[in-house]
Amino acid sequence: MILLGPPGAGKGTQAKTLAKKLSLPHISTGDILRQNVKDATPLGKEAQHFMDQGLLVPDEIVAKMLMQRLDDPDTNKGFILDGYPRNLKQAETLDAMLSASKMDIDFVIYLDTPDAVIIQRLTGRLVCSVCSANFHVTNMPPKVSGICDNCLGKLYQRTDDSVETVKRRIEVYKKEVSSLIKYYESKGNIYRLSGDEDSDLVLDKIVALARKYDDSLKV
Numbered sequence: 001m002i003l004l005g006p007p008g009a010g011k012g013t014q015a016k017t018l019a020k021k022l023s024l025p026h027i028s029t030g031d032i033l034r035q036n037v038k039d040a041t042p043l044g045k046e047a048q049h050f051m052d053q054g055l056l057v058p059d060e061i062v063a064k065m066l067m068q069r070l071d072d073p074d075t076n077k078g079f080i081l082d083g084y085p086r087n088l089k090q091a092e093t094l095d096a097m098l099s100a101s102k103m104d105i106d107f108v109i110y111l112d113t114p115d116a117v118i119i120q121r122l123t124g125r126l127v128c129s130v131c132s133a134n135f136h137v138t139n140m141p142p143k144v145s146g147i148c149d150n151c152l153g154k155l156y157q158r159t160d161d162s163v164e165t166v167k168r169r170i171e172v173y174k175k176e177v178s179s180l181i182k183y184y185e186s187k188g189n190i191y192r193l194s195g196d197e198d199s200d201l202v203l204d205k206i207v208a209l210a211r212k213y214d215d216s217l218k219v
Contacts, residue, residue: 001210002081004180005111006173007166008118008125009195010202013134014111015082017203022210025074028082032065033057043068059090067097078106078214088179106213108184109206111195115170122166126155 019026036044130153184190
């Protein structure tokens with residue numbers, strides 16, 4: 001399955017919880033990229049070359065990293081793809097790669113979230129500098145101000161979580177995602193859920209869809 005949605009829709013949180021609940025791997029291209037760079041793999045070194053120049057890592061490199069991850073044995077029973085693809089070209093590349101490996105995407109979840117909710121969530125987001133856990137100043141505050149509940153690391157606010165920056169990110173996302181939604185609508189396998197609802201309710205709806213496609217999934 002693929003989880004899509006604007007920044008702040010809760011994709012990462014839902015994906016991690018789903019992974020535990022369904023015993024499926026949670027796959028994030030951001031995590032894969034960071035791990036390849038950290039391990040200095042051949043693809044990681046290629047990516048680092050672009051990053052050192054302040055450039056975006058080309059889609060082709062990210063796609064190769066993703067395919068290597070999808071070739072791992074733990075994906076044989078399925079996987080949860082978080083926030084990828086981000087545009088039509090990436091979706092077409094993903095389908096071609098999966099087809100070559102005799103895999104396919106069963107369904108796509110789009111977490112539809114109002115702009116006002118996204119802005120409120122992101123501008124109040126706090127991130128752990130050690131384990132990258134997310135908190136929120138009002139929605140999910142840490143037990144001790146400025147300290148991560150999990151590892152006691154220091155919490156900080158990302159520089160791109162200012163109001164104006166968030167608004168620009170939303171606009172860019174909307175332009176990119178419109179053709180992507182149409183692509184999956186043409187396949188008949190995309191489901192829209194309200195990302196504004198309680199996270200447990202959204203989780204239950206996604207689990208029900210997952211069971212619809214594979215009733216062998218353990219919950």
